[in-house]
Amino acid sequence: MSAESAEQAGDTAAEFQNYVRMAEALLFAAVEPLDEATLRARLPKGAPVAEVIKAIRRSYASRGVNLIEVGGRWTFRTAPDLAHVLEFVQTESRRMSKAAIETLAIVAYHQPVTRAGIEEIRGVSISRGTLDLLIEVGWVKMAGRKRTPGRPVTYGTTERFLEHFGLYSADDLPGIDELKATGILDSRPSVGSLFDPAEKQDDEDGD
DSSP: OOOOHHHHHHHHHHHHHHHHHHHHHHHHOSSOOBBBBHHHHSOOTOOHHHHHHHHHHHHHHHHHEEEEEEEETTEEEGGGGGGGGGGGGGOOOOOOOOHHHHHHHHHHOOOEEEHHHHHHHSSSSOOHHHHHHHTTTSSSSEEEEEEEEOOEEEEOOOOHHHHTTOSSSGGSOOOOHHHHTTSSSOHHHHHTTTTTGGGOOOOOOOO
16 A cells, blocks of 8 residues: 555544544433434534444443434443442432323324223223323323324324333334233233234324
């Protein structure tokens, strides 16, 4: 390799490393996970965003924090094997009612679903406060309106829900058999129906 070629290669490597440092700073400072489109818009034109992300992932793979993908977006998270180190951190938790937990499960497995659909699956009515709580914590959002008379609002889960439960997408939710195997879900039909997406509604419009 000639001296000129070596110098050009060095410049290219330095430029790429600078892209990596910029993306690393953006991801570190971001309040929410960033997608590739956002990174591409904030990095210099022509920056190979996909390669930059791969480089950052490799760099942090064996460190205390890792770069992970959540719902098609990227964010830094504490390495899973270090969870015990953080056990001393005290957080104020808000206890969710049984109604809220069941409502969240129905929305997650049957989305997009209307309030009436939630009540039909649960077999009992739900208070307005239950959905308000789930929306307040950022796990549920209004997903559009159903194409039926009255055009009722439908509900679905959010990216924050995926992030909190470590899911790439709603398709990664565990199935009924998996839940039963862990003991989280018993075998009663009335309970299993909460998680059975067979009745999933698909006739709805987006916002």
